[in-house]
Amino acid sequence: MRFVIVSLLLFGCGEAAVSDGGVDAGPVDAGLDAGEDAGFVAECATTFAPTGCRAVPSSAPALPSRQAWRNLHSDVTGSDEVALVIGPVLAEAWDAEPNTFNVTGPVFDSSGDLYFAPLSPAEDVALIALDHTDGSRRFAIPNTTGALPGGGTPAIFVDPATGDEQVFLGLYDRVFAVTTDGASIWDEPTGLTVADGEASPPVYGVQLHPATDTVIGLTGDGFVYAHDRATGVPRLAAPFALPGEVSPSGAAPMVPDMVIERVLVQLAPLLAPRGTGEPTQLIDALLGNATEVANFFSIDPHSGTIWIAATAPDDEDGTTDGISELGALYALELVDDGASLRVEERCHASFMGGSASTPALRANGGRVYVGDNDGALIAIEPDCSEAWRVDVGSQIVGSIAVASDGGAVFAATLSEVVRVDDAGATGTIVWRNRPNPPGLARAGEETFNLNLVAIGENGLAFQAGAGVELNAAPLVRVVGVGVLDRETGAVRSFVQGLEETLAVMSTSPDGGVCIGGSPLRRAIYRAVFGLDMAEPLRGGITCYRPGDPGATLVDALCAGQRRADNAASVEGTCPDSADVDRAVIRGVLEQARAALPGAPVDADRRAAAEAAIGDAEAALDADLAGAAAALQRALDAL
Numbered sequence: 001m002r003f004v005i006v007s008l009l010l011f012g013c014g015e016a017a018v019s020d021g022g023v024d025a026g027p028v029d030a031g032l033d034a035g036e037d038a039g040f041v042a043e044c045a046t047t048f049a050p051t052g053c054r055a056v057p058s059s060a061p062a063l064p065s066r067q068a069w070r071n072l073h074s075d076v077t078g079s080d081e082v083a084l085v086i087g088p089v090l091a092e093a094w095d096a097e098p099n100t101f102n103v104t105g106p107v108f109d110s111s112g113d114l115y116f117a118p119l120s121p122a123e124d125v126a127l128i129a130l131d132h133t134d135g136s137r138r139f140a141i142p143n144t145t146g147a148l149p150g151g152g153t154p155a156i157f158v159d160p161a162t163g164d165e166q167v168f169l170g171l172y173d174r175v176f177a178v179t180t181d182g183a184s185i186w187d188e189p190t191g192l193t194v195a196d197g198e199a200s201p202p203v204y205g206v207q208l209h210p211a212t213d214t215v216i217g218l219t220g221d222g223f224v225y226a227h228d229r230a231t232g233v234p235r236l237a238a239p240f241a242l243p244g245e246v247s248p249s250g251a252a253p254m255v256p257d258m259v260i261e262r263v264l265v266q267l268a269p270l271l272a273p274r275g276t277g278e279p280t281q282l283i284d285a286l287l288g289n290a291t292e293v294a295n296f297f298s299i300d301p302h303s304g305t306i307w308i309a310a311t312a313p314d315d316e317d318g319t320t321d322g323i324s325e326l327g328a329l330y331a332l333e334l335v336d337d338g339a340s341l342r343v344e345e346r347c348h349a350s351f352m353g354g355s356a357s358t359p360a361l362r363a364n365g366g367r368v369y370v371g372d373n374d375g376a377l378i379a380i381e382p383d384c385s386e387a388w389r390v391d392v393g394s395q396i397v398g399s400i401a402v403a404s405d406g407g408a409v410f411a412a413t414l415s416e417v418v419r420v421d422d423a424g425a426t427g428t429i430v431w432r433n434r435p436n437p438p439g440l441a442r443a444g445e446e447t448f449n450l451n452l453v454a455i456g457e458n459g460l461a462f463q464a465g466a467g468v469e470l471n472a473a474p475l476v477r478v479v480g481v482g483v484l485d486r487e488t489g490a491v492r493s494f495v496q497g498l499e500e501t502l503a504v505m506s507t508s509p510d511g512g513v514c515i516g517g518s519p520l521r522r523a524i525y526r527a528v529f530g531l532d533m534a535e536p537l538r539g540g541i542t543c544y545r546p547g548d549p550g551a552t553l554v555d556a557l558c559a560g561q562r563r564a565d566n567a568a569s570v571e572g573t574c575p576d577s578a579d580v581d582r583a584v585i586r587g588v589l590e591q592a593r594a595a596l597p598g599a600p601v602d603a604d605r606r607a608a609a610e611a612a613i614g615d616a617e618a619a620l621d622a623d624l625a626g627a628a629a630a631l632q633r634a635l636d637a638l
Contacts, residue, residue, distance in 0.1 A: 040550055040600045042638035044558035045088065046458055048487040050566045053574035054405035054581070055363035058301035060210035061160035062229060067587045068108040069506040071155035072205040073399050074454070077361035078298035080401035080410075080504065083584040085556045085591050086456035087511045087546025088483055089493045095517075096135030097128060098540040101270035102516025104153040104204065105506035106130070106541055109165045109180050112509045113138065116516060116541060117169055119150035122272040127154060127169050129182060130541060132508065139182035147172040147194050153205040153296075157215070157229065168229075170217035172200035175227055177215075186232030190217065190225045191239050204296040211304040212334050212341060222292035222310060224343060226334065235334075240343040244292050244311030245324045262527035267520075270539045292324075296358040296399070300365030305346065305382070306332040307359040309370050312350040326350045329359060329370055331384055347384035357396055363404035367422065371396025377411050377420055379427055390427040392418045394472075398452045398504070401460070405577075408486070410460060412452045414474055417462060419489060437482060437494035441466035448474040450521070453484065454505035454513070457559040457588060459492055460484040461505040461513045467525055475525040476500060481513055481544055495547075499538045511552065511591055514543040549598030554638070556592035557609075560585045560616065561631035568624035582620050585627065589613055592634075601638055608637035 057066060057077070064070050066083040073080050100118035107115050112132035118125070126149045127141040143149040154169045166185060168177045173194055176187035194200040201220035209216050214226040214235050222242035226235040297308040311324035319325075331346040357371040359380075367387065368380040375394050379387040394413045401410040407422040408430070418432040436447045451463035462484050465476035482494030500522055501515040508514055517539035525531075546552045567581035592613055596606060612634035619626035 040638070042554050042557070042635045044635075045492065045551070045555065046485050046487055046558075048458070048485070049562040050405045050581075052405070052566075053570050053577040055366065056576045056580055057363040057404060058210065060208075060301050062157050062208055062210060062213065063301065064156050064158050064165060065110070065583070065587075068110065068112070068509040069105070069454075069504075070107055071207065072104055072153040072296045073298070073358055073360065073504065074507070076207055076210075076299050076301055077363060077365070077402070078296065078358050078399055079360060079363065079404065079455070080399055080452055081404060081455035082507045083587055084456055084507060084509070084511050085458045085552065085559050085588050086454065086461050086483055086507060086513065087544070087548075088458060088551040088555045089546070089548035090481055090483065090495050090513060090544040091547025092495065092497055093512065093543045093545040094135040095498055095538065095540050095542040096130055097137070098517070098538040099269055100128075101150075101267070101518055101539045102541065103151055103502050103518050105501065105503040105516040106514050107154050107156050107506065108132075108508050109156055109167075110509060111180075113180065114508075114514060114541060114543075115154040115156070115167050117150045117152055117154060118539070119518075120148060120271050120273070121150065125149065126171060127167070127178070129167075129180075132543075135541065135543065141169075141176070141178060141182065144187075145171070145174050145194075146196070147174060147200040148202070151202040151204065155206050155208070155215075157208050159230070168206050168215055170203045170206040170215070170225075172203055172219055175206065175215065175217055175225070175232070177229075177232065188227055188232040188234065190227075191234060192219065192223055192225070207297060207299045207306075208301075209299055209304060209306065209334060210301045212336065214334070214341070216299070216306065218293060218297050218308060220291055220293050224306075224308075224332070226341060235341045236343065237340050242292065242308065242310050242330065243313045243345070244328065245314045245322050246292050247294075247311050247327075248323055248325060259524075259527045262530075263523050266523040266526065266537050269536060298359045298361050298368075300361055302365045303382070304334060305365065306334070307361065307368055308332065309357060309359050312348070316350050326352060327372065329368065329380055329384065331382070349380055349384040349386065351378065358399035360400040360402045360409075362402060369400040369402060369409055371400060371411060375413075377409070377418075377427065379422060388425065388427045390420050390429060392420070392429070392432070401453050401455050403455050403486075410453050410455065412449055414472070415448045415469075417449050417453055417460070417484065417489065419486075431489040433484065433489035433491075435462060435464040435482070435484065435491055435494075437464060437480070437491050440464065440478065440480065440494070440496070442477075444468075445477070446474075448476065450474070450476065450479060450500060452504055454507050455486065456507065456511070457563070457584065458483075458486075458555040460486050461507060463501060463505065463515070464494065465500060465521070467521075470528075474521060475528060476521045477525055479522070481505070481515065495544065497544070498542050508543070510546060510594065512543060512545040514541055516541060546595070549595040550600050553592050553595040553599045554635070556588045556595065557613075557631055557635050557638075560588045560592070561628055561635065563588075564616070564620070564624050564628035564631060568628060571624060578624065582624075585620060586617070589617055599638070605637055609634045612637055
């Protein structure tokens with residue numbers, strides 16, 4: 001465990017003036033205020049509007065709708081995008097399972113119930129399901145083997161034969177599927193084993209390969225396994241080994257024992273030790289040190305290509321020494337041999353340094369985006385050639401968020417969110433923002449972006465914090481979540497929250513955000529400055545719900561109207577794009593209907609808006625322009 005703290009503290013301990021380490025209560029709202037009935041005005045709060053034809057996502061029958069977060073990076077392409085309006089003003093709803101440590105976030109079924117896999121919990125569980133209304137536990141699936149539980153994310157897929165959603169989770173030596181009620185569908189060994197007394201390498205989750213109907217897992221030490229989605233039967237003769245070796249170990253600075261011990265004390269209630277080595281492996285994976293795979297992977301459901309960022313073959317750095325100095329992006333194919341499948345490499349692109357970035361795909365598979373360890377956002381073509389690269393100023397953390405229309409991609413660094421527009425041959429920085437919600441930072445503190453963003457129809461969900469920066473590492477006193485305008489990067493709203501996450505901004509079907517508690521930077525902050533640590537840190541899952549029905553209603557209507565207007569203009573050119581937009585519009589109109597009863601308007605205005613929403617729904621299939629006009633009437637009625 002000592003190496004965990006040493007690896008995380010990528011700075012020398014300095015001195016700074018701080019007052020206390022507590023979390024301030026109450027919202028910091030820089031966004032819409034519905035106000036009283038007399039003051040409510042239905043004006044669109046963002047200038048964002050879709051233009052032109054979108055990249056059309058796959059409609060494979062086993063893939064669920066994109067109206068919720070379904071696996072580690074939302075969908076099979078790793079886009080971090082949902083076809084929803086994110087609540088423009090979020091409010092904390094509940095937190096649950098506070099004694100779990102969650103380096104990945106929850107996923108949702110269509111009813112909104114949550115599923116997550118805590119890292120090394122004291123309770124011997126592999127998967128926990130929560131009720132969406134209050135966070136109460138619905139069921140848990142036990143950890144039945146010696147492999148390290150957690151560190152990965154469940155995935156939601158659909159049984160095409162019944163239309164039922166199912167929950168899948170991959171561990172190092174075990175992969176299983178259960179119903180949304182917790183009944184076992186299948187539970188199979190992966191063919192990988194763990195030596196007694198050792199921790200298993202991480203498995204960050206599983207993906208669906210629609211062309212072969214297989215569930216695929218990827219391990220931190222570079223193995224790929226594949227199992228039949230319906231039966232769990234292994235489809236490979238043996239797990240496939242990627243050709244790379246481990247990356248170099250990162251330098252570990254000297255850290256006082258006092259700081260290390262203080263962090264250990266704070267994290268002990270959340271992390272149960274399970275074998276030797278697992279803390280080192282976890283943090284190495286986060287940093288891309290001494291590991292072969294430090295991220296999740298993505299699949300292009302159109303072509304069937306599996307995209308994995310890992311280390312390059314050992315000899316490509318000029319020395320065959322068991323250490324891969326280069327990173328590589330691999331394009332792999334599954335080939336059917338009749339009795340089984342085999343994995344073939346189609347191509348790979350090598351680059352200096354490693355990558356802890358999950359490859360994120362354009363929705364149609366036409367381009368792949370990764371971040372390297374030197375601050376470059378790289379766009380890769382399907383043939384593994386480089387299309388362009390853009391220096392965003394510092395190392396990109398985690399996956400790139402990719403909008404399915406407009407060419408926008410969003411990169412997160414340790415302090416900023418950067419929007420880059422892909423113009424084909426070039427990428428251009430449109431804006432960069434270091435979120436600074438009003439009232440969050442105290443005198444002498446800085447604010448930081450702390451996470452990836454989630455793309456919604458109306459904005460970007462983000463996590464920010466305030467604290468101090470030592471040798472480029474953020475130490476945070478207080479954290480919270482909010483929404484950025486996707487067109488400008490400006491903070492629309494923000495609310496302080498209980499704890500931070502090292503994971504993602506998992507977006508629920510109602511437009512809320514639920515995060516996995518992993519309070520590592522806060523633990524280090526309190527340890528470095530010797531603060532009172534009587535108040536325990538919390539892990540678990542914290543859910544934020546749309547807190548202003550009027551604002552949600554307006555954003556949903558504005559998003560639907562603008563999308564319908566654009567779809568009508570391009571339907572003759574790209575009918576598939578217009579069909580996808582119809583599904584998106586139906587989803588945001590469901591959100592509008594759900595928000596309407598709570599909006600601060602009188603009965604007559606509410607009735608007129610409801611009638612116009614009904615007109616829009618009725619017109620969607622045959623008359624997109626008519627649907628757009630009806631939604632404008634709904635806005636005018638409010």
